[in-house]
Each structure stands twice: as C-alpha cells, then as structure tokens.
Amino acid sequence: xxxxxxxxxxxxxxxxxxxxxxxxxxxxxxxxxxxxxxxxxxxxxxxxxxxxxxxxxxxxxxxxxxxxxxxxxxxxxxxxxxxxxxxxxxxxxxxxxxxxxxxxxxxxxxxxxxxxxxxxxxxxxxxxxxxxxxxxxxxxxxxxxxxxxxxxxxxxxxxxxxxx
Amino acid sequence: xxxxxxxxxxxxxxxxxxxxxxxxxxxxxxxxxxxxxxxxxxxxxxxxxxxxxxxxxxxxxxxxxxxxxxxxxxxxxxxxxxxxxxxxxxxxxxxxxxxxxxxxxxxxxxxxxxxxxxxxxxxxxxxxxxxxxxxxxxxxxxxxxxxxxxxxxxxxxxxxxxxx
Numbered sequence: 001x002x003x004x005x006x007x008x009x010x011x012x013x014x015x016x017x018x019x020x021x022x023x024x025x026x027x028x029x030x031x032x033x034x035x036x037x038x039x040x041x042x043x044x045x046x047x048x049x050x051x052x053x054x055x056x057x058x059x060x061x062x063x064x065x066x067x068x069x070x071x072x073x074x075x076x077x078x079x080x081x082x083x084x085x086x087x088x089x090x091x092x093x094x095x096x097x098x099x100x101x102x103x104x105x106x107x108x109x110x111x112x113x114x115x116x117x118x119x120x121x122x123x124x125x126x127x128x129x130x131x132x133x134x135x136x137x138x139x140x141x142x143x144x145x146x147x148x149x150x151x152x153x154x155x156x157x158x159x160x161x162x163x164x
Numbered sequence: 165x166x167x168x169x170x171x172x173x174x175x176x177x178x179x180x181x182x183x184x185x186x187x188x189x190x191x192x193x194x195x196x197x198x199x200x201x202x203x204x205x206x207x208x209x210x211x212x213x214x215x216x217x218x219x220x221x222x223x224x225x226x227x228x229x230x231x232x233x234x235x236x237x238x239x240x241x242x243x244x245x246x247x248x249x250x251x252x253x254x255x256x257x258x259x260x261x262x263x264x265x266x267x268x269x270x271x272x273x274x275x276x277x278x279x280x281x282x283x284x285x286x287x288x289x290x291x292x293x294x295x296x297x298x299x300x301x302x303x304x305x306x307x308x309x310x311x312x313x314x315x316x317x318x319x320x321x322x323x324x325x326x327x328x
Contacts, residue, residue, distance in 0.1 A: 010275055013196075013317075015196050015262055015266050016269070018272075018273060019189045019196075023187065023188055023191070023193075024188070028187045066272070090268075090271075090272040097261065097264040098179055100260040100261040101182040101261060104258060105178025105180070108257060109178060110181075111176050112174035112175070113176070118176075118178050130295075131264075132298070133295075154176075
C-alpha cells in the first residue's frame with residue numbers, strides 16, 4: 001500500500017518525482033554526455049556502449065520528460081534528415097546532480113585502474129567549483145558557461161560544459 | 165563496444181561509478197528514508213509501498229555497496245532477532261545528491277495536488293541551506309546534525325537529518 005511519500009511521478013515529494021525521471025543509470029549517463037555537448041545518437045552509442053533499443057528508449061523518455069529537445073538536422077553531404085538531442089533548461093539543471101554524483105563517486109568508489117580524479121573546474125582560473133556553483137578562488141558564482149569538466153583519462157584540457 | 169567512459173562499476177568516470185550504485189529509483193528512495201532516520205524493513209515498506217522482494221534486493225545492494233550497515237536488534241517484547249539498516253559514512257555522503265534531486269524536482273516537476281515545496285533548512289535559523297551545505301543567513305557551513313528536511317505535506321516541523 002503506497003504511503004504518503006511514495007516516490008511516484010506526481011507525488012508530493014520532489015525527490016520522489018526527480019527519482020522517477022533521474023533514478024536510472026542510463027539516463028544519467030546520457031545526460032552526462034549531453035553536458036559536454038554530445039547530441040547525436042551515434043555519439044551517445046559510441047560513448048556508452050549501449051544497445052540501440054535501450055538508447056532510443058532513454059532518449060525518448062528524456063525528451064518526454066522535457067530534459068532533451070529533439071532537433072532535426074541534415075547530415076553534411078546530404079542524406080535523410082536526422083535528429084540531435086539538445087539539453088533544455090530542465091536538462092541543464094540536472095548539472096548539480098551530476099556534480100554531486102561526481103563528488104560521491106570520487107570519494108566512495110574506486111576505478112579498476114588508478115586514474116586522477118575527475119574535477120569540475122572554473123575554466124578562467126582552474127580551481128574546483130563548489131556544489132553551489134561558486135568558485136572559492138574567484139569568490140563568485142560562476143555561470144555554467146565558465147564551468148568545465150576535467151577528465152584526465154580522456155583529455156589534458158578541461159572540456160567546457162554545454163552552453164544553454 | 166564500450167567506449168572509454170562507459171559508466172560501469174569500475175570505469176574511470178566517477179559519475180559512471182556513482183550512477184552504477186545510485187542510478188536506481190528505489191535505491192534513492194530507500195536512502196531518502198534513511199536520511200530521516202528510517203531503519204527498519206517494515207518502515208521502508210510502509211513508506212515506499214514497495215514489494216518485499218524489491219525492497220530486500222535494494223537493501224542488500226546498498227549494504228553490498230557499503231552505503232548501509234545491517235545491525236541486529238531484538239524487538240521490544242522479545243521475538244527473533246531482526247535487523248536495522250543504518251547509513252554508513254558513504255551513505256550519509258549521498259545527502260548532496262538527494263538535495264540536488266530535491267531542487268531539481270521542486271523546479272522541474274509538478275505534484276498531482278498542489279503542495280508547498282520541500283525544503284532543506286538550517287534547524288537553528290530556518291533558512292534554506294545551499295547545495296554546498298552552507299547557511300547563507302548564518303554565513304557558515306552547517307554540519308549535517310543542524311540540517312532538517314521540511315516536508316509540509318507530512319509534518320509542520322522540520323525533520324532532523326539522521327545523525328552520523
């Protein structure tokens with residue numbers, strides 16, 4: 001029997017409502033990719049090693065929940081119209097959840113092979129951003145356009161966060 | 165074919181590793197309950213309206229990943245030994261993820277019936293805490309023992325966050 005805080009899609013608890021959308025591993029990983037500018041089906045597939053039907057399902061869900069918008073484009077060189085998936089404002093606002101997951105994962109999980117920790121930095125000064133989006137070094141709130149992920153196992157330079 | 169950032173349990177990306185543990189709706193809801201002091205199987209079941217086998221699976225996973233510890237107790241009045249599930253330090257540290265989910269859910273999802281928004285407040289002064297755990301009113305970082313969830317649809321008073 002559902003109690004009053006049952007975490008369903010339209011219950012009174014916002015954590016329950018958020019978990020209904022975001023409490024899914026693949027959806028979080030799609031949003032992680034989108035946060036650094038991944039937009040195309042083939043790119044998500046290559047990054048995630050995910051089955052086509054699972055990826056299609058998660059993209060559809062995230063579009064349905066209003067976190068991604070589906071935008072048509074014509075591939076260079078012609079061919080049939082394809083679609084890109086771009087973060088909406090609601091999708092961009094998942095960023096603090098990804099940031100909190102990064103911190104937790106850095107602290108409480110271990111990679112198979114040792115790697116320097118992932119960081120979220122202020123691109124202007126290179127210091128780590130706080131969970132509230134402030135740069136302690138510059139002593140100010142940093143817009144997301146000045147934030148960058150640092151993933152040392154992928155790239156030497158910080159990767160800018162996808163702009164609104 | 166898995167790419168270098170495939171979000172598996174031991175890959176290089178901490179968001180992937182965290183999503184492997186926390187990218188599950190029921191696990192997040194169990195941790196939400198634990199964050200206000202829910203410890204017993206029957207209490208989780210009543211709060212979540214979850215099937216016994218699903219709850220048992222999630223508790224086992226969270227114990228296995230080191231977020232909950234399983235502690236025996238003897239019920240008042242006797243009877244066979246039962247177990248409580250208590251947050252470990254790694255479990256307590258999921259708190260910022262729940263906080264970020266609350267913010268996202270408050271902003272981007274809607275309850276079936278209108279309810280005042282859930283808040284995370286500083287119990288000493290009643291002001292909202294930032295994602296970094298600072299109280300802007302008191303201008304200081306607030307230990308979790310001074311944080312409280314405010315869930316107006318459940319209780320008039322803030323509910324203290326489970327202590328370490």
